[in-house]
Amino acid sequence: MPFLSEIPCMVTKSPLFSAVLANTMLSTVPGISGAGQSPEKTLLTPVLDAELISRGSISSMPVKPNTPTGCPTPASITRSMMELTGLHPLFINAGLVHPPTVPCMDVYGEPGGDPRFTDAVPGAEELFRRGSAIGIFLGRVSDLLVLGECVPGGTTTAMCVLRGLGYRARVSSSYADNPVRMKEEVWEMVSRRLDADPKTGPLDVVRVCGDPMIALSAGIFSTYPGALILAGGTQMLAVAAVAKGLGLPVPGIVTTCYVRDDASANFAGLAGEIGAEAYYVDPGFGDLGHSGLARYCIGEVKEGMGAGGAMFLAALLGHSPEAIRQKIFEFVRFYD
Amino acid sequence: MPFLSEIPCMVTKSPLFSAVLANTMLSTVPGISGAGQSPEKTLLTPVLDAELISRGSISSMPVKPNTPTGCPTPASITRSMMELTGLHPLFINAGLVHPPTVPCMDVYGEPGGDPRFTDAVPGAEELFRRGSAIGIFLGRVSDLLVLGECVPGGTTTAMCVLRGLGYRARVSSSYADNPVRMKEEVWEMVSRRLDADPKTGPLDVVRVCGDPMIALSAGIFSTYPGALILAGGTQMLAVAAVAKGLGLPVPGIVTTCYVRDDASANFAGLAGEIGAEAYYVDPGFGDLGHSGLARYCIGEVKEGMGAGGAMFLAALLGHSPEAIRQKIFEFVRFYD
Numbered sequence: 001m002p003f004l005s006e007i008p009c010m011v012t013k014s015p016l017f018s019a020v021l022a023n024t025m026l027s028t029v030p031g032i033s034g035a036g037q038s039p040e041k042t043l044l045t046p047v048l049d050a051e052l053i054s055r056g057s058i059s060s061m062p063v064k065p066n067t068p069t070g071c072p073t074p075a076s077i078t079r080s081m082m083e084l085t086g087l088h089p090l091f092i093n094a095g096l097v098h099p100p101t102v103p104c105m106d107v108y109g110e111p112g113g114d115p116r117f118t119d120a121v122p123g124a125e126e127l128f129r130r131g132s133a134i135g136i137f138l139g140r141v142s143d144l145l146v147l148g149e150c151v152p153g154g155t156t157t158a159m160c161v162l163r164g165l166g167y168r169a170r171v172s173s174s175y176a177d178n179p180v181r182m183k184e185e186v187w188e189m190v191s192r193r194l195d196a197d198p199k200t201g202p203l204d205v206v207r208v209c210g211d212p213m214i215a216l217s218a219g220i221f222s223t224y225p226g227a228l229i230l231a232g233g234t235q236m237l238a239v240a241a242v243a244k245g246l247g248l249p250v251p252g253i254v255t256t257c258y259v260r261d262d263a264s265a266n267f268a269g270l271a272g273e274i275g276a277e278a279y280y281v282d283p284g285f286g287d288l289g290h291s292g293l294a295r296y297c298i299g300e301v302k303e304g305m306g307a308g309g310a311m312f313l314a315a316l317l318g319h320s321p322e323a324i325r326q327k328i329f330e331f332v333r334f335y336d
Numbered sequence: 337m338p339f340l341s342e343i344p345c346m347v348t349k350s351p352l353f354s355a356v357l358a359n360t361m362l363s364t365v366p367g368i369s370g371a372g373q374s375p376e377k378t379l380l381t382p383v384l385d386a387e388l389i390s391r392g393s394i395s396s397m398p399v400k401p402n403t404p405t406g407c408p409t410p411a412s413i414t415r416s417m418m419e420l421t422g423l424h425p426l427f428i429n430a431g432l433v434h435p436p437t438v439p440c441m442d443v444y445g446e447p448g449g450d451p452r453f454t455d456a457v458p459g460a461e462e463l464f465r466r467g468s469a470i471g472i473f474l475g476r477v478s479d480l481l482v483l484g485e486c487v488p489g490g491t492t493t494a495m496c497v498l499r500g501l502g503y504r505a506r507v508s509s510s511y512a513d514n515p516v517r518m519k520e521e522v523w524e525m526v527s528r529r530l531d532a533d534p535k536t537g538p539l540d541v542v543r544v545c546g547d548p549m550i551a552l553s554a555g556i557f558s559t560y561p562g563a564l565i566l567a568g569g570t571q572m573l574a575v576a577a578v579a580k581g582l583g584l585p586v587p588g589i590v591t592t593c594y595v596r597d598d599a600s601a602n603f604a605g606l607a608g609e610i611g612a613e614a615y616y617v618d619p620g621f622g623d624l625g626h627s628g629l630a631r632y633c634i635g636e637v638k639e640g641m642g643a644g645g646a647m648f649l650a651a652l653l654g655h656s657p658e659a660i661r662q663k664i665f666e667f668v669r670f671y672d
Binding site for chain 1: 350352390423424426429435436437438439440441442443444466469470472473476477478
């Protein structure tokens with residue numbers, strides 16, 4: 001497969017890479033999320049990732065930007081691409097437990113609750129509204145927005161939202177061995193709550209069982225006047241599905257071939273059902289000579305922090321696949 | 337006097353209006369600040385002002401955008417100019433007691449302490465550093481930055497910083513009757529703390545007796561690559577003085593003629609001493625037929641929330657003095 005599945009027809013004079021950060025309390029349930037050294041520590045992952053991408057290293061805690069199994073985090077890939085392109089990322093705090101260590105656009109939201117027991121995003125409507133204010137602002141300062149996310153546990157909330165909207169969704173995971181049974185157990189409890197809720201629209205589904213990133217990102221998309229492309233896997237499909245449910249046009253989406261090839265999920269089929277144009281990046285991590293990156297090919301990590309979108313943007317700005325691969329290799333090698 | 341004291345030699349393709357919000361606990365000392373219905377409520381003023389400017393009205397609380405004496409707030413002027421120019425403002429939260437009701441760039445700072453008794457900004461160095469990250473980002477998305485502020489009680493912290501840096505500063509006030517004696521009492525206590533502190537540089541002075549806005553704004557200025565003009569009165573002189581003290585170039589500053597003409601302060605003399613090029617806006621509020629605005633001419637309010645800078649920017653973008661005055665009149669009349 002080529003580096004990009006398709007060369008998009010986009011011309012940009014002022015591109016912006018941005019990522020929405022949020023927590024869902026689901027990530028603290030042991031076994032749901034692989035995005036952190038322990039269930040509790042998954043709550044910190046968006047903060048540490050944003051620090052790495054903004055500053056080039058993590059100094060607020062004594063940790064390496066590697067997963068518990070020793071793979072480079074997707075944030076490392078995103079950081080590499082910021083260095084290669086010279087872009088300066090904008091992080092957007094949709095609702096975090098821990099305060100970020102770098103400046104973020106903040107909407108003063110709350111972390112998402114556990115959708116098994118409570119409305120996960122009581123302020124979904126207001127988050128959408130604040131997102132729409134951000135979309136207007138970002139439209140004044142950019143003509144292309146690549147919008148990623150970092151929400152540990154977020155594939156499960158995305159699955160609930162997609163199913164709540166009527167899609168037969170199976171979602172991906174940062175684990176090589178997708179904890180499908182646990183996700184189905186969450187869905188069983190969530191579906192009962194959805195049935196009991198007098199919901200009337202897509203943002204009600206997000207309120208019951210989503211996470212703050214989904215509501216905020218949909219709001220940003222609703223007003224952004226330029227080209228916006230969602231950067232992520234099945235989590236971003238939930239955003240596209242909410243946009244569609246609200247009667248908006250459907251945003252395009254870019255992710256890695258590792259998400260597309262995840263047989264435990266059905267990314268491509270879902271994207272087609274939603275009507276989201278999908279782009280895939282194949283960075284060929286299998287033959288870079290780095291064992292941690294190679295494990296992306298057997299299904300670990302796969303995507304996150306807009307890594308696929310960051311590589312896509314670098315390619316769009318004229319950097320060759322070889323330069324992109326080389327840059328990533330050099331960056332992650334430092335943390336072996 | 338003409339509308340602008342001088343036509344600046346600036347060409348801009350992507351201007352940005354931004355304002356830094358912060359609290360200092362000094363504003364809760366009765367009599368220090370007129371920017372709120374009560375000393376405690378001054379803490380809310382930056383939040384309400386940002387809401388007015390972003391949304392065009394205040395819905396989170398049942399208040400009018402008028403001062404306790406019935407003058408339109410400077411935020412009303414700034415809002416009018418955003419409507420006239422179509423610009424979308426960016427607010428930056430440097431340290432507030434109450435969470436904003438609109439999206440803000442946030443650096444996760446703390447409100448400033450009372451400099452009579454404690455280090456006012458223990459994180460001054462880190463705020464400067466986070467400001468420098470914001471300056472880089474804003475440089476990617478704009479070529480001209482008009483940077484205002486809203487810090488109730490901030491003229492007193494500015495006076496302390498200016499004097500701590502060696503200037504014989506007298507500062508302005510939102511009161512027609514500047515509470516000079518109270519400010520001098522604060523300074524007496526602060527100067528003893530400054531003498532006792534083993535300070536080594538300008539950011540140490542800010543740490544001892546400034547407010548979060550001063551540290552953050554200096555940081556933004558330190559890296560912003562385009563043209564940056566500070567929008568405010570004596571508070572912004574403190575930022576310019578810190579920049580000069582750090583060996584940086586000295587930013588230009590724009591304010592209203594009402595600040596310049598305040599005999600209880602010495603704005604023009606201080607600007608000259610610091611080496612900050614000063615621009616003055618005379619919106620001629622005396623003959624607009626609005627009693628609240630007319631009271632600006634006898635020394636009430638005078639400036640705030642970058643109001644002078646917002647009018648300056650509107651003029652720079654080609655709007656006539658008449659259109660600017662008319663727009664302000666129409667907006668504030670609504671709240672009579």
